[in-house]
Amino acid sequence: MKPTLPQGTRDFLPETVYKRNFIFQIIRSQFELFGFEPLETPAFENLETLMGKYGDEGDKLIFKILNNGLERVEKHQQANEDFQKVLQGKNVKGITERALKYDLTIPFARFVAMNKNQLNMPFKRYQIQPVWRADRPQRGRYREFTQCDADIVGSDSLINEIELLQIYINVFQHLKIPVQICINNRKVLAALALKCGGIHLLTDITLAIDKLDKIGLNQVVEELKRKQLSDDAISTIQQYLSFHQNNTNNFLLLSQIETLFSNIDIATKGIKELRFLFNYFQNIQFDVTLARGLNYYTGTIIEVKPLDIQMGSIGGGGRYNDLTGLFDVPNVPGVGISFGVDRIYDVMEEKNLFPPHIHHSAQVLLINFDNQYLNKNLEILSFLREHHIACELYPDSIKFDKQMKYANKKNVAFVILIGEDELKNNKVSIKNFATGKQQSVSKEDLISILEPIANK
């Protein structure tokens, strides 16, 4: 049997792990500098916690876990009946009760709903964990990928939005990725739907206008016609989109939209929120076509895209007024952002942004000449490690050349040689792998030579 990886999944080799950790570390340290604390939830949740939260399309992409013990004879009849229901598109407990988490937000909402009374509100948590989706794999889209989320719940202050936008700015500055951060407000979109005939039109409208930059105005209008929108509605939407196409000045856009929706309360609120944020950020772009798929957003919505590179969004988030309402715990407003680490990784690879010396692995190899030097070798190993110098002894006393080949492939900085002479003189030989320079030194002198490559 030739083993393979499941489609859409990856092994991460050491270099990749180091690079991913470099990204995680920058995100984590910003989260912590901003007062967010880490939370972790299980890989799987009860099925009913996840189902119905991501729309019909989402439900289908949730990985469900087969109940264990179905093969037991006394369970056969019930299992069979339940399976017939599965085939009809209904997921039922008899066959699957658990599912892999699809994002970090819903499990977080479940956590808040369960623990609300014990939490110090406003509660600020960050979470860096993998999620799973049965999506068709493609460039930048995997079935297992890692999300880095920060959310604040229990406060509807816009200061939270300011803080989260600042985190985006700081993180991408540290990663050296030039980005465009766009925001919009669901209240403005709601106003657009209201003006077009009712809030029930919101999804149809946002799905269509979201494509403006890709397919152009004419195609968007065609799509809206297919959705049976009235001519009046379509002309309103055309006007709305024309602002977007004609200028990128946030405050000008705001006043145009203000005029368009002058008599709609919810628009006034949304515009006020946007104006407040734009006062604090010069480099954030108002994008009236930005919608964000998830229905639980109710205020600010945010999306981050890398500049000068063809890649989907590498970050996104927004405000939700009532996320835990899904779990019958009302009145917990919140706002959150997410980093798409797998795509950030791809951008950094493509732009060559990772620092050159990113690994922590052993940079010192002790050559194994013979077991008669083992005691001395072990002594040096533990002496170096006490000084935080990562090192290893080649485990087999094979040919010198082969050991040097291993050292070369492993990219070590130094090799240490202990043979008869060294043992006699109570010295060790150390060879700089890059320069080829070799010297015979005392155990103590080793430390000063190797100090620069010690692990902090």
Add this chain to the structure above:
Amino acid sequence: MKPTLPQGTRDFLPETVYKRNFIFQIIRSQFELFGFEPLETPAFENLETLMGKYGDEGDKLIFKILNNGLERVEKHQQANEDFQKVLQGKNVKGITERALKYDLTIPFARFVAMNKNQLNMPFKRYQIQPVWRADRPQRGRYREFTQCDADIVGSDSLINEIELLQIYINVFQHLKIPVQICINNRKVLAALALKCGGIHLLTDITLAIDKLDKIGLNQVVEELKRKQLSDDAISTIQQYLSFHQNNTNNFLLLSQIETLFSNIDIATKGIKELRFLFNYFQNIQFDVTLARGLNYYTGTIIEVKPLDIQMGSIGGGGRYNDLTGLFDVPNVPGVGISFGVDRIYDVMEEKNLFPPHIHHSAQVLLINFDNQYLNKNLEILSFLREHHIACELYPDSIKFDKQMKYANKKNVAFVILIGEDELKNNKVSIKNFATGKQQSVSKEDLISILEPIANK
């Protein structure tokens, strides 16, 4: 709907995450000091990668993932047929093709089998990831738990065993957990089986003698009788176990066993290996009853238990001659160890071994008096963060008392107050939360006060 957690899983709150990371960090830094490099494999594997590797009992405890898209009409008939096979205890592709990983070793073997020609052999990797088992949850046993493994493949040198045993010693020393490290050798157990009638008896014998310390010699003998072992065989086993009961001197035990198995080649090899290791370690105990359940072990086996506390093993491992042989890639010997982090956590909690100040979260809260001070507050926030001082602004300008209550619950060290006076004098007030001492200082003076709590 009142949400719950799936049985056997846990949410990790911030304090728990910090404590777990403390353990991970100690293990990881030792792994890296010893030249191991990180590897990560996906949460799920192809079902056939895992099935049949952990015995029948293990197969049942593997979480299998339901194939997506079963509800599509054109798949109904095939799915139905496949499900009937599931009910007969056969897992077939039509209904499940993927499963959550059960340990880190088999996915690692799969990885090595797939990438053998690209790897720099001997390949040393460590892996810190969750695994999943559908076990009945109980104290110290969860359905999702984290393993920390280090393995070396491509070398059969006993130096690898020395290095791994040294990692165990170092890690538990750093964690301050007193432990008993026991070793045995599967070759000795194989010799015992051979002397009792054949290698096919190995599992029955090891399962029985493994219980010696729990149920006593008489019960072990009873169990062996039930397994139809001959009187001669049982008397051999009794003699073998009597060594264990009568003394704990490793070298004396070795010579007794050497005599018992004097004419069995495989015993001679195993004893030689054990003797080699005992020469390097005074504090490791030879335990002839130690067996380790997994069938792929072929040489040294290791188990670590905490002293003075009733808890199963918190570490274990061993040598396998042909792990990748399971995937048709022969001749890749290896040896590995694993840390049971969840139990280590429980031991440290019970023994109160975690350092007191383990968190990195914001220790500075800026009190929010009013939005008119927002600009100044934001200026101070970013100034402090540039100096690596984690801080946050209370997002709402609610009553002072309530903000102080939040600060108290969050265990902050300092609060910073910016009001009219501070704005006028271009100063900020800072209050030490523990002492209650408050002073008015310049922005720059803040840094010297807060330097000691900066994040490294």
